[in-house]
Amino acid sequence: MTPMTYEPLPYRQLSRFCADVFARYGFTPDDSARITEILLCADLYGIESHGVQRLIRYHKEITGGFVNIDANPATVVDTPVSAVIDADRAMGQLISTQAMDVAIGKAKSSGIGMVAVRNSNHFGIAGFYAQMASDADLMGICMTNTEAIGVPTYGKKAMLGTNPIALAFPASPVNFLYDAATTVVPRGKIEVYSKNGQPLPEGWAVDVDGKASADADEILRNIIAKAGGGIAPLGGDTELYGGHKGYGLGIIVDLFCGVFSGGKTSNHQNLMPGSTDITHFFMAVDYGLFGGKEAIRENFSTFLQELRDSPRADGRQRIYTHGEKEQESRAQKLASGIPINAKTREEMHMIAAHQSLSYDDYFK
Amino acid sequence: MTPMTYEPLPYRQLSRFCADVFARYGFTPDDSARITEILLCADLYGIESHGVQRLIRYHKEITGGFVNIDANPATVVDTPVSAVIDADRAMGQLISTQAMDVAIGKAKSSGIGMVAVRNSNHFGIAGFYAQMASDADLMGICMTNTEAIGVPTYGKKAMLGTNPIALAFPASPVNFLYDAATTVVPRGKIEVYSKNGQPLPEGWAVDVDGKASADADEILRNIIAKAGGGIAPLGGDTELYGGHKGYGLGIIVDLFCGVFSGGKTSNHQNLMPGSTDITHFFMAVDYGLFGGKEAIRENFSTFLQELRDSPRADGRQRIYTHGEKEQESRAQKLASGIPINAKTREEMHMIAAHQSLSYDDYFK
Numbered sequence: 001m002t003p004m005t006y007e008p009l010p011y012r013q014l015s016r017f018c019a020d021v022f023a024r025y026g027f028t029p030d031d032s033a034r035i036t037e038i039l040l041c042a043d044l045y046g047i048e049s050h051g052v053q054r055l056i057r058y059h060k061e062i063t064g065g066f067v068n069i070d071a072n073p074a075t076v077v078d079t080p081v082s083a084v085i086d087a088d089r090a091m092g093q094l095i096s097t098q099a100m101d102v103a104i105g106k107a108k109s110s111g112i113g114m115v116a117v118r119n120s121n122h123f124g125i126a127g128f129y130a131q132m133a134s135d136a137d138l139m140g141i142c143m144t145n146t147e148a149i150g151v152p153t154y155g156k157k158a159m160l161g162t163n164p165i166a167l168a169f170p171a172s173p174v175n176f177l178y179d180a181a182t183t184v185v186p187r188g189k190i191e192v193y194s195k196n197g198q199p200l201p202e203g204w205a206v207d208v209d210g211k212a213s214a215d216a217d218e219i220l221r222n223i224i225a226k227a228g229g230g231i232a233p234l235g236g237d238t239e240l241y242g243g244h245k246g247y248g249l250g251i252i253v254d255l256f257c258g259v260f261s262g263g264k265t266s267n268h269q270n271l272m273p274g275s276t277d278i279t280h281f282f283m284a285v286d287y288g289l290f291g292g293k294e295a296i297r298e299n300f301s302t303f304l305q306e307l308r309d310s311p312r313a314d315g316r317q318r319i320y321t322h323g324e325k326e327q328e329s330r331a332q333k334l335a336s337g338i339p340i341n342a343k344t345r346e347e348m349h350m351i352a353a354h355q356s357l358s359y360d361d362y363f364k
Numbered sequence: 365m366t367p368m369t370y371e372p373l374p375y376r377q378l379s380r381f382c383a384d385v386f387a388r389y390g391f392t393p394d395d396s397a398r399i400t401e402i403l404l405c406a407d408l409y410g411i412e413s414h415g416v417q418r419l420i421r422y423h424k425e426i427t428g429g430f431v432n433i434d435a436n437p438a439t440v441v442d443t444p445v446s447a448v449i450d451a452d453r454a455m456g457q458l459i460s461t462q463a464m465d466v467a468i469g470k471a472k473s474s475g476i477g478m479v480a481v482r483n484s485n486h487f488g489i490a491g492f493y494a495q496m497a498s499d500a501d502l503m504g505i506c507m508t509n510t511e512a513i514g515v516p517t518y519g520k521k522a523m524l525g526t527n528p529i530a531l532a533f534p535a536s537p538v539n540f541l542y543d544a545a546t547t548v549v550p551r552g553k554i555e556v557y558s559k560n561g562q563p564l565p566e567g568w569a570v571d572v573d574g575k576a577s578a579d580a581d582e583i584l585r586n587i588i589a590k591a592g593g594g595i596a597p598l599g600g601d602t603e604l605y606g607g608h609k610g611y612g613l614g615i616i617v618d619l620f621c622g623v624f625s626g627g628k629t630s631n632h633q634n635l636m637p638g639s640t641d642i643t644h645f646f647m648a649v650d651y652g653l654f655g656g657k658e659a660i661r662e663n664f665s666t667f668l669q670e671l672r673d674s675p676r677a678d679g680r681q682r683i684y685t686h687g688e689k690e691q692e693s694r695a696q697k698l699a700s701g702i703p704i705n706a707k708t709r710e711e712m713h714m715i716a717a718h719q720s721l722s723y724d725d726y727f728k
């Protein structure tokens with residue numbers, strides 16, 4: 001395939017376009033704006049896989065009835081420090097901001113708040129919700145399971161989602177924001193190698209027999225057809241580089257999400273028509289539970305600075321701490337536009353037509 | 365070097381030997397038994413690096429004054445859900461069982477308990493403490509920082525410890541027990557390659573210039589001399605396999621341990637004579653906060669069973685879940701003895717002589 005051509009689209013126009021699209025599905029203006037903010041946050045952070053290129057997936061899930069626009073989420077467990085919410089198949093972004101707000105409220109009154117959510121849908125980037133807590137001067141943690149595409153160590157069937165873990169903590173000059181799949185790479189990375197016709201690095205994925213495979217096209221076909229094989233855990237497809245560690249972290253995410261919510265673990269998702277069954281976990285902690293907040297923030301900021309200032313490997317320009325790349329990408333893209341690839345622009349045209357909107361009214 | 369020769373020593377005799385050694389340093393019989401139980405738990409689980417082979421290290425730290433036998437730990441922060449304890453350089457195993465007991469007590473009364481500890485020493489395997497909580501039908505989490513031997517992504521100076529994360533959760537037929545360094549391997553693995561004269565797998569470690577190195581001897585020399593280089597994070601020495609993820613997890617462990625305790629982060633440890641400055645974090649959660657405990661335990665047990673029963677990669681005999689290998693190793697070693705290598709037996713002779721004990725009185 002030919003490499004994709006990108007065109008930068010201004011944030012403001014993209015935002016208006018997406019919000020209008022979501023409003024046409026039947027979401028309120030406020031809800032449409034919130035979904036849009038989270039979607040574009042991924043693009044601004046440079047995480048294209050979770051940005052506007054996913055509009056087509058949301059389009060299919062909303063028009064296909066997976067997402068319940070009139071959802072009535074119910075709180076099924078409620079304690080001073082915890083809650084479990086049944087999302088009633090709400091749009092993931094909407095129930096997730098609500099759930100993190102609940103966790104933040106509990107952290108402010110009880111020191112800590114933990115909220116597990118079941119019967120939800122894709123919620124975008126986990127880091128967004130963790131950051132809601134750090135914006136409130138708390139520690140934020142967020143996890144989600146997803147459809148199974150990750151293979152256990154020495155298995156050959158996908159049993160775990162990409163199952164990301166995000167943690168945000170206030171720091172100067174840049175907040176700490178960790179947000180990473182517990183698989184070695186997310187599915188989007190395999191897609192990029194497929195589009196560019198490149199062989200996969202050994203250890204990223206295994207075929208239907210559980211053998212390491214460099215064939216990106218084959219891996220993707222198998223994932224879509226649920227034919228077997230899939231992506232290796234963080235640490236790779238054997239124990240040599242600690243693949244059993246990533247596998248274990250994936251299990252832990254499913255404990256917090258699938259099990260604590262009383263919902264479904266990764267391996268039981270997307271098996272029933274009209275339901276994705278995704279589960280999430282949100283946690284906020286008042287770190288004043290451990291002493292003076294200012295001192296804690298300063299000590300952590302100092303540690304991060306020491307890491308950034310530590311001697312660089314020969315030939316390397318910079319040591320990052322987590323969250324820096326995202327903030328720099330955001331500033332650059334707010335100024336110069338968000339690069340949108342040709343395929344996504346085509347899908348935006350299609351979605352606009354479907355929703356009786358005109359793409360050209362937004363991007364002239 | 366020639367490969368080491370192992371001799372199986374019975375658990376009961378090893379236990380008596382170690383307890384008597386610790387008693388001779390001045391610990392009470394109860395404390396000596398507790399330290400011994402945790403030390404031998406590592407050997408029983410098959411984690412030789414943290415077992416009796418570390419007796420020599422504890423010997424040096426205790427006789428060298430790093431460990432304060434008459435420590436008076438002080439609780440410097442105390443809330444219904446959290447505490448911070450200054451260990452006064454106590455033996456790591458003693459302050460850590462106390463700290464996890466505090467966390468368990470808070471979890472029983474408030475649903476959750478989090479305890480950060482500063483000014484401590486090595487505590488053995490993190491999993492032991494996480495398991496104290498799962499033995500009390502709670503979720504247990506434990507982390508610790510250590511002397512810096514891990515290099516940040518694209519750095520060339522060790523700034524992070526092996527910084528393990530452990531999580532234990534009750535399940536049938538075997539409890540879940542995750543316990544893993546956030547570096548790609550612990551230092552002990554490098555030592556094994558060095559002893560066997562094998563080249564290191566590419567990506568495990570970097571040299572003083574931050575370049576990947578397969579020379580185990582050189583890596584160890586540099587670590588000991590603090591000359592530069594060290595062990596790569598989980599995911600390896602570049603971003604290709606997610607090394608930045610392991611690097612971030614290492615930072616998170618130092619946030620919970622070094623920062624929350626008001627103590628020192630990995631990169632500031634072992635720099636002052638007579639003080640190791642290690643910090644820990646302990647957490648217990650009553651998972652009844654999320655619904656009926658029996659249903660949660662059963663749902664998690666079912667998920668673990670589904671993972672174990674999922675199709676195996678060609679040529680592989682078994683898919684494990686975390687904690688199984690440890691329990692099977694324990695049963696086997698309680699029956700057949702703990703294999704102790706020649707060098708460790710030599711060190712045991714030396715320590716016995718130093719403490720006016722006779723090795724042969726225990727192992728005839």
